[in-house]
Amino acid sequence: MDKAAADDTDVPALSLRNVTKTFGELRAVDGVDLTVPAGSFYGLVGPNGAGKTTTLSIIAGLLRSDAGTVEINGVDAARQSRVAKKMIGVLPDRLRTFDRLTGRQLLSYYGALRGLPAPVVESRAADLARAFDLVDALGRPVSDYSAGMTKKVMLAGAMIHSPRLLVLDEPFEAVDPVSSAVILDILRAYVDHGGTVILSSHGMELVERVCSRVAVIVSGQVLAEGTIDEVRGESTLEQRFLELSGGLGDVEGLEWLHTFSA
Ligand SMILES: Nc1ncnc2c1ncn2[C@@H]1O[C@H](COP(=O)(O)OP(=O)(O)OP(=O)(O)O)[C@@H](O)[C@H]1O
Incomplete structure (x- = not known):
């Protein structure tokens, strides 16, 4: 691996060039094209079907692009996929995981996959379970978890090997406000210590509040990118988002909905 590149703070944590998927x-x-500076909290926003999950899946190595390059800390993700994958932790979009396992078993599995020694996995799993308020749930199968609990245990799994970059697809969806605040605190501290987060979200207010930079993606293309202030300009991020994504849909033609036939 190009260790010098990975240690150089001028090298972006993540760089996408002309990435295309059909x-x-x-x-x-x-x-x-995206450049995510190391140590930044980066938001990816866009309407349903805009291509956020597809983009994040390509970054995470879960999906292969048709063209373009992805570099993680200067390491080409296609040419050196093992090195690149080691540096990232991933919360995928659909919460598909090995849900017959208990939370404890799942975290052990994530840790073992990342090559961590068993005692390290055990102590980190305990720390993460405490932080995410999952201590009482660790002995239960993940299939019995609520959506928010499943998200939290998978987020814990994404962090267990202390990666340099966290790729999180809608990490706050279905998560209660207290847990969201805890997750935000954990992510902020992670970023303050040099970690990098790229997340997708539909929560404009949240992105505006926590992210240092944002990209607005519509129909697979980046229509705006920059610091939050650069992207929102004089308006709010939500207003800018609505403008860029073509405004509100056509609500005419639904008058029949107000006739209450039964
Ligand atoms: N495996 C697939 N096969 C065919 N089409 C797909 C596949 N995955 C995604 N798509 C299509 O690609 C487009 C982008 O989908 P994607 O899931 O990336 O959007 P998104 O921005 O994450 O949307 P949302 O906000 O609704 O989660 C959509 O039109 C979707 O239908």
Whole structure:
């Protein structure tokens, strides 16, 4: 691995160049360029179907792009995928995991996959369970968890090997306000200590509050990118988002909905 690159703070934590992914005729990701500085909290926003999950899946190595390059701390993710993958922790979009395992077993599994010694995994799992308020749930199968609990245990799993970059697809969706505040505190401290977070979210207010930079992606293309102030300009991020994504949908033609037939 290019260790010098990974240790150099001028090297972006993540860099995408002309990344493209098509599904049949659909260009889900259409020539995306992104530069995420090390130590930043980066938001990816966009309407449903904009290509956020597809982009994050490519970054995470869960999906192969058709064209373009992804570099994690200067390491080419296609050429040196093992090195690149070691540096990232991933919270995937759909919460598909080995849910017959208990929370404790799942965290042990994540830790073992990352090559951590068993005692380290055990103590980190205990720390994470305390932080995420999952101590009482650790002995239960993950299939019995609520959506928010599942998200939290998977987020804990994404962090267990202390990666340099966290790739989080909608980490706050279905998570209660107290847990959201705890997760935010953990992520902020992680970023303050040099870690990098890229997350997708539909929560404009949250992105505005916590992210240092944001990219607005619409129909697979980055339409705006920069610091929060640069992107929102004189308006709010939500107003800017609505403008960029083509405004509100057409609500005419639904008058029948107000006739209450039964
Ligand atoms: N495996 C797939 N096969 C075919 N089309 C796909 C596949 N995955 C995604 N798509 C399509 O690619 C486009 C982008 O989807 P993606 O899930 O990346 O959007 P998103 O921005 O994450 O949306 P949301 O906010 O609703 O989660 C959508 O039109 C979607 O239908």
